[in-house]
Amino acid sequence: MLAAERQARILQEVEHLGAVRVSQLARLLAVSEMTIRRDLDHLAARGSIEKVHGGATVAGGAKPSTDEPGFEAKWAQQTAEKEAIAAAAAAMVRPGSAVGLSAGTTTWTLAHRLRSIPDLTVVTNSMRVADVLHKAPGGAPNVVLTGGVRTPSDALVGPVAVSSLRLLHLDVVFLGVHGIHPRAGFTTPNLLEADTDQALVAAGQRLVVLADHTKWGMIGISTIAPVDRADVVVTDDGLHEDGRASVRERGVELVVAPVAGVGPSRARDTAGVS
The missing domain is CATH 1.10.10.10 (Winged helix-like DNA-binding domain superfamily/Winged helix DNA-binding domain)
Structure with missing residues (x-):
């Protein structure tokens, strides 16, 4: 080596x-x-x-569990990994579906790829995601934007967002997260965002979590859901084997997106299979 x-x-x-x-x-x-x-x-x-x-x-010690970088700060990080993850996630979406997208830079990257899929209805608590979809040429997806209070990462959160999501039924929810930990599960540094994301997760028949390899081991102040609540976790090929094993052990499908060749193809790593 x-x-x-x-x-x-x-x-x-x-x-x-x-x-x-x-x-x-x-x-x-x-x-x-x-x-x-x-x-x-x-x-x-x-x-x-x-x-x-x-x-x-x-370096600099562990970040506080309430540390919440702004959208621009996160957008510039792991861009190739986010593109690879978005490509793999977009391949899971069928025309005519009702799709939930949480706020975040990985889901924002996914939103760009969803613009070409016909007859979608997208529910999101992200103004950035909604803006991307509204600007789609031709048959843009129908977009439902929740209300709520804006966070530093441009999510809309709080009671208004939660109440609107409780009335909806979605085919699949794509959830971006601040961190993933075997014990803490999928977490966020914002308490109100956790409530909103929990409502979004509850609205979906299927949960797909999008997280690049740097999210593993990070813990925000509030848990959105345990790891085994996800149906699929999509990550990039920089994830170490310990992280892969922790997902497989919980019976969750793991999709590992190759960063080198960003595109629709993806390597699948199903629960219990190396």
Whole structure:
């Protein structure tokens, strides 16, 4: 394994676990502890991690569970991964369906691909998503935008949004999340958004969660749903095997979208199958 590959794996472990020990990484990567220490020095010099006695932690420490970046800040992150995930998700949508889209940059990316699918009705609590769909040429989807209070990530949340969603019945809901954790489930840093997303999930016959590999191990203040509530989780091929296994163990279908060739094709990793 090349040094760059090894360091990328180390960074992945730090981001997934929050903190790692030198001895743990040496066993995982089958190299000496001295090699790991040199790798940690390199990553720390780049600002990718923080070195601590005997190991490393996430740079700047773990983010607060209520940390909520704005839409523009999130939009610029993992763009290739979001495109791959959106392509895989769009292939699941049939013409004439009633579709729910939560707020978020991954669902916003998906919205661009839904514009070409005929006879859709899309329910969303995202002004950004609604704007993308309204601007679709030709036969634009019918769009139902919930009311509510605007969050820093441009979601509409609160009692108005929840009450409107409780009256609806959708074929499939695509849910973007702040984080995924085996114990905490699918989470958000905004308490009101959790209530709204829960209502959106309840309105759907089928739940598809969209999350790139950097969301794994992150925990927001409020749980939207446990992992096993999802029918499908769509992620990118940067997800480590521990994350894949945690989904499969819960009987949830895992769709792994290849980032290199963003398009309609996708690799499927079904529950219980490697």
